[in-house]
Amino acid sequence: MIVTLDESLLEIEPNFKLGIIHYTKIVVSSSPQMLKGRLQxxxxxxxxxxxxxxITEFDGIKEWRALWKKFGADPNRYRHSAEALYRRIAKQNYITPLHSAVDLNNFFSMQYEIPMGIYDSEKIQGNITISIGHEETTYEGLNGRENKLHNLLTLQDTTGAFGSPFVDSVRTAVTEDTTDTIQVVFLRPSMDIEEGQELLQSIGDMFHQIHGGYVSSTLLSSHNKEWLNV
Structure with missing residues (x-):
């Protein structure tokens, strides 16, 4: 699998960067009590x-709202997933545990104030391109709706779009049957590469502690636009 950062993103935001973490031979299950407690x-x-x-004064939330505007999307209408989590919590509509992979992903997103995505690798077809969605870019989302992703950051494979910092798709959703995942860490543009790599290491280590398996990762940016993950 090759993961490629589209040049158009870097033309809009030269400091754009994100992390890709690949987990193999993992075991997803009901979250351990430790994780449930920390999440609550x-x-x-x-x-x-x-x-x-x-909410808009949190640094990570604010920075991703600004990035949304640069891409051409309205951050008040299409809130990135980290902001959506914060707004739920502000209403005391707390997130209830689903399973270990999603729960930990949500915890990281809240802790670091950035969108996070996790996808079942076996449901991804071919290579992955990270780019801006067009008018025809749509998919059935985990929010129960058909989502239009025009001017929104998207992850696409040979079948079409399957993920976004806005909302993820049903097609590549992680379940307790999943053993191989791709986790996408939508880093803040202001974060330097070394800091980003340290964050990926920390996230990967904690995920591994709960799920076992093997971990590999990379940081994509203007200095490294492609990752061949064998």
Whole structure:
């Protein structure tokens, strides 16, 4: 599988970067009590913090809203997934556990204030291109709707789009039967490469502790636009 960062993204935002983490031979199951507890506690702490601080004042949320505008999307209409999580928590509509992979992915997204995506690799067809969606770019999302991804950042394989920092698709959703995943860490453009690599290492280590298996990762940017993952 080859993962490629489309040049058009870098023309819009030269500092655009993201992390790709590939997990193989993992075991996805009901989340351990430790993770459930941390997820609940973090949401409760975040709720009280947001009583004193606007959602749009969190650095990561703010930076991704600005990036959305650069891509040509309305951040008030198409909220990136990290902001959507924060807005749920602000209403005390806390996220309930689903399974270990999704729960940990949500925890990372809230903790680092950035969108995160996780996909079943065996449901991805061919190579992956990360680019901006067009008027005809659509898919059935995990929000239960057919989503139009015009001017939104998307992940596409030979079949079509399957992921976005907006909402992910039903087609590549991770389940408890999943053993091979691709996790996408939508880093802040302001984060330098070394800091981004350290973050990928930290995320990969924690995911591995819960799921076992093997981990490999890379950071895509203007200096490294393609990853051949064998």
């Amino acid at each position: 506690l973090f949401q409760e702490q975040l709720y009280f913090e947001m009583e004193e601080k606007k």
